[in-house]
Amino acid sequence: MSGKKLPAVLKTVGFILILGAVTLPVAAQAGVPVSDQARIEMGRSLVWYHTCPGDYNQDGLVNASDITPLGASLNESALPDEFPSHLQFALIDGDRNGMITVADLTAIGANFGCDVLGGYNVYAADSQDEYPTSNTAPSKPNAYLMGHVALADTTTPAGQVADYDERKVLARKRFAFDVEYPLEHRYWWVRPVDKNGNEGTPSEMVVDPGANVPRDDLSAAVASWDSQTFTLSWYYYHCGDYNLDGFVDISDLTQLTVYFGETVSSDENSASYIADGDRSGVIDAGDIEVIEQHLNSAVVGYAIYASASLASYPNTNDASSALEPIATIGYNSWNYAEQAQYRSLISIELPDITANTYLWVRPYDLFGYEGTPSNLVQVE
Ligand SMILES: [Ca+2]
Ligand SMILES: [Ca+2]
Ligand SMILES: [Ca+2]
Structure with a gap:
């Protein structure tokens, strides 16, 4: 050769x-x-x-x-x-x-x-x-x-x-x-x-040169609204961040060694499900490739958006936001490490939100680039 x-x-x-x-x-x-x-x-x-x-x-x-x-x-x-x-x-x-x-x-x-x-x-x-x-x-x-x-x-x-x-x-x-x-x-x-x-x-x-925020479909946060407490909550989804510390790097390999070869739990919030980056149902070499593909990807916080109009919701994962966020939550505000065995759940109280408002969140990286929007949540 x-x-x-x-x-x-x-x-x-x-x-x-x-x-x-x-x-x-x-x-x-x-x-x-x-x-x-x-x-x-x-x-x-x-x-x-x-x-x-x-x-x-x-x-x-x-x-x-x-x-x-x-x-x-x-x-x-x-x-x-x-x-x-x-x-x-x-x-x-x-x-x-x-x-x-x-x-x-x-x-x-x-x-x-x-x-x-x-x-x-x-x-x-x-x-x-x-x-x-x-x-x-x-x-x-x-x-x-x-x-x-x-x-x-x-x-x-x-x-x-x-x-x-x-x-x-x-x-x-x-x-x-x-x-x-x-x-x-x-x-x-x-x-x-x-x-x-x-x-x-x-x-x-x-x-967006230098953007390191996740923009793939699997990194969409799953959000919901609690009308009793006026709280918006969302589960942290970040493809390749198996140890849930906000960054995709070699430290995520550790989670793979813990579960390597195992069949993945059906609980979407469990540590083994999170480590199944390619969603094959088994923790294997494909999940190492996912780390490579998303290397250096970062989520250092979330921006929270509210609008009376569906038209403001981003139509692609990398679309620029048309609105200013109503709030942001930095990663200091929730403890990744403590929740490493279970998917992080992040929440914010929004007491002033009125009925028929649409809410969603987007992750951002160190530069402030925004990534995949969460699902839309409608306040009843
Ligand atoms: Ca020459
Ligand atoms: Ca040739
Ligand atoms: Ca990580």
Whole structure:
């Protein structure tokens, strides 16, 4: 599975033959990359990897020098199906078929002369309508240029290696942009810039960079209203937070070791039911994956909402709240740890609530981002 070390002379001979079959340079579109293949993949935060199809040596320009790292990586194949994004191999596998072969010369030819020597521009907007309408479209006037990241500003110094297949291989250049006021703008993306200042293919959009609040359906709090005491109560649901301390982290593995292999109790508020993150009915490896998927997710409090109109209820888990909350409850107000053996029940008295009011709660994280709304409760 691992790469074969060819003597340098053989490699050169190989490339002369290959170059005979592939016409280089093609120079189809010198300048900034504008193909769909050049679209930068983004996660939940403003972190991305160097993305310039054909730029295999990561110097920001596609030219004949990019053949060298391809030659040095020939016959590498991915474990199991694609190279992890943080490896230079992921870049060199230009046709993304999980193998580094002579066919990956094509991306060099197709992008010959392309460059991202101008680094990356970082944009934000309050509406996704401000996202560029095409890969070549100029940035819209209501999209804010929040900053610029030069190629030299990579967080991965030249020559940095990463572990792969029980050895060290070259890392891919990584870039990061710190969002100073995360709640200021909702939609973010980056665009590559060439040496002449032209902007290319916009990245995937990041909504609420840095948000760590749960927004999956399984994290909807279950709320109810007690008309005798004028109390709104809700059970804490937070996918992956098996020990009920408000955060999804490795400490949640402890609960899995307690119940591992066991059939889950049918009591939805029991500790074993809570630890069954994938709801398979058994505590098993799938529940470890849930921790990975939701790692760093946080609930540090709940915002309580009241409205006479159903229309104010969020129509998606990540929707911005249209109202100000009538109250908030910080996590200091209920003791997670004491209730670790049973689902936390949180409550608030709302003596001024009138009949026909709708109530719901939403969790929030350290930044104040809001997550999955609870069910709607109607005050009779
Ligand atoms: Ca290059
Ligand atoms: Ca390939
Ligand atoms: Ca936890």
